Amino acid sequence: MTDARTHPNGRARELGVGMIGYSFMGAAHSQAWRTAGHFFDLPLSPRMTVLCGRNRDAASAAALRLGWDSVEADWRNVIERDDVGLIDICTPSNSHAEMAIAALEAGRHVLCEKPLANTVDEALAMTRAAEAATARGVHSMVGFTYRRVPAIALARQLVLEGAIGDIRHVRAQYLQDWITDPGFPLVWRLQKEHAGSGALGDIGAHIVDLTQFITGQHVTSVTALLETFIKERPLAGEASGLQGTASTETGQVTVDDAALWLARLSGGAVATYEATRFATGRKNAIRIEINGSNGSLAFDFEAMNELFLYDGTDEARIAGFRRILVTEPGHPYVDAWWPPGHLLGYEHGFTHQVVDLVTAIGAGDAPVPSFADGLQVQQVLAAVETSAHHGSWEKVPDSETAVGA
């Protein structure tokens, strides 16, 4: 069942949203729910019905700040509410499976932050629940938000149109530096029981999804190494988003600080991946370069409105990487925003994610990336971990086989 009452303005039915979690991702998702319907024509009108957090006082303060109508302290109550048709899961990844499966079984659409889960088994159970729910008209999506950055969506269009020919090389890096200080506390993202893995799942998952999205090829095998540079850190006092205060006691870091791997892709391309939170000076640099038989593409999220295209058919005298400022009305998602050259930012990807999700739900279509797509990324992450452990080349199982198993 979905809550879809007629909107007072008569234009679109309402879609009641219940969001669980309200930290960094919760704030980004709130911005998207607040904004999407004001800039894009949506078939349903999202209503920010309820925000959920275990600490009711903190959740109430967040609801007020972020624009939610009401508050619940127990996520099970959110799923039961008949004014909620969609559950948005913005909690640490160890809680995703239980929440998403319960929500889908209760007939609520689900948007779930990445990585889909902490293990392949959890992701598999979520995918099975999602596929059963789809048959009942209940939809789900995993939040690989960066797909919705206009320059990334344009890169995919160009590759699919054959602008750079056959893909030979994929080079992907996700570089951050927010834990380089050994005094930085042991926040949940550094604990395996909460986060599943470190840089690998938190940011490596994004570059797996992005490279597969842009190229249309999936990772078939990997060989990897993982490194944890700082093995013990002060326990966290207060933590919020990517910040936290340190206590005097210390604890073990149980995840990777950096993950590097080589991969083969299904269409014959070879790839290198690097995900680290120790790239001093790089704040949120998602760098992707793709070399094809006729040209290349290059992107860096720290200049997210730009895409570089090298056209190998250009005369040598004038050949070179061309900087495309991806702010033209004809570029993906851009028409709804500002005049050319008036740049978009980090939060726009989240708004586009809501737009794509609500558009698909309104049309009765299955949104992408699906939980099955999230499972496939999880299988790549698992193969990276196994490879790093054994020093082996690991095949990534075919996710359809895994789901049907």
Ligand code: SOE
């Ligand atoms: C922390 O590394 C983080 O917030 C990730 O969890 C997000 O997915 C990424 O978008 C920004 O960095």
